[in-house]
Amino acid sequence: MNYLVEQFGLKDRHAVVTGAGRGIGRACALALAAAGAEVLVHYRKSKKEAEEVVAQINADGGRAWAAGADLTRSDEVKNLFSEVEKKWGSLDLLVNNAGDLGGRSELAAMSDDQINHVLQANLHSMLFSTRSAVPLLHRGRDPAIVNLTSIGAHNGGVGGVTIYVATKGAILSATRSLARELAPRIRVNAIAPGFILTDLHRIHSTEEKLKQLAENTPLKRNGTAEECASVVVFLCGKGASFLTGEIIEINGGLWMA
Numbered sequence: 001m002n003y004l005v006e007q008f009g010l011k012d013r014h015a016v017v018t019g020a021g022r023g024i025g026r027a028c029a030l031a032l033a034a035a036g037a038e039v040l041v042h043y044r045k046s047k048k049e050a051e052e053v054v055a056q057i058n059a060d061g062g063r064a065w066a067a068g069a070d071l072t073r074s075d076e077v078k079n080l081f082s083e084v085e086k087k088w089g090s091l092d093l094l095v096n097n098a099g100d101l102g103g104r105s106e107l108a109a110m111s112d113d114q115i116n117h118v119l120q121a122n123l124h125s126m127l128f129s130t131r132s133a134v135p136l137l138h139r140g141r142d143p144a145i146v147n148l149t150s151i152g153a154h155n156g157g158v159g160g161v162t163i164y165v166a167t168k169g170a171i172l173s174a175t176r177s178l179a180r181e182l183a184p185r186i187r188v189n190a191i192a193p194g195f196i197l198t199d200l201h202r203i204h205s206t207e208e209k210l211k212q213l214a215e216n217t218p219l220k221r222n223g224t225a226e227e228c229a230s231v232v233v234f235l236c237g238k239g240a241s242f243l244t245g246e247i248i249e250i251n252g253g254l255w256m257a
């Protein structure tokens, strides 16, 4: 058995990673598969990219499949988890990764639709997915949920991201509440990344801003999706068996609890 599989105890576990065609979700899907889990690589628009992730996992000797859903739509979320139930009968791990910054704008300039879009893409997606997954997780082996909150949930957001940051604060609180609600059967934790180089910043942040943030970070750089994924695998695995309701900061020291 390879080191990763032995270390994390995730061999043959069934894992759903939402928004896994790109960014942090993609890195989580690859890392969980490398640690022995069979992974549902969920996508919304990035079908081709999700299929490439599946192909890469299969080529490396792992097991994965892809399925699509817009997680802001509860009917599509229900269908997604019906597919999971048909295929696996139960679920062991859920990584609620999907999210959307939704652009940068001061609150006073945002329309109802813009506000609702950001609330739904981040908060409703996590709540709908968790609601549908919980009955399957109750039938799983050492089940665990990992949510994605953000440094902004503690420290406020910079540059027109108030609604996004509000959703991440809600996810942080919901993580702790769900940890109590679902104990002792299902562990619920979250990671709170700082500034991680993915499309989210490539699209919505300037290079100059990212460079400035890196300079203000004790470790003197922005983070990578892989650095988030390694903590997600840890939270899913046997090394984190007594952790629930915990928020792990991944920010190079930019914000310290």
Ligand SMILES: NC(=O)c1ccc[n+]([C@@H]2O[C@H](COP(=O)([O-])OP(=O)(O)OC[C@H]3O[C@@H](n4cnc5c(N)ncnc54)[C@H](OP(=O)(O)O)[C@@H]3O)[C@@H](O)[C@H]2O)c1
Pocket (backbone or CB within 6 Å): 018, 019, 020, 021, 022, 023, 024, 025, 042, 043, 044, 045, 046, 047, 069, 070, 071, 072, 096, 097, 098, 099, 100, 101, 120, 121, 125, 148, 149, 150, 151, 192, 193, 194, 195, 196, 197, 198, 199, 200, 201
């Ligand atoms: N990057 C950072 O610095 C950072 C910091 C803190 C927290 N986070 C959080 O980490 C998570 C991943 O971020 P990322 O940086 O990897 O972002 P990303 O590269 O922009 O990827 C976002 C992912 O979310 C999916 N998604 C968005 N809206 C969706 C919807 N309505 N239904 C289903 N899927 C949806 C996308 O799927 P499709 O491409 O298939 O549409 C995509 O896979 C997010 O929750 C984000 O808030 C990121």
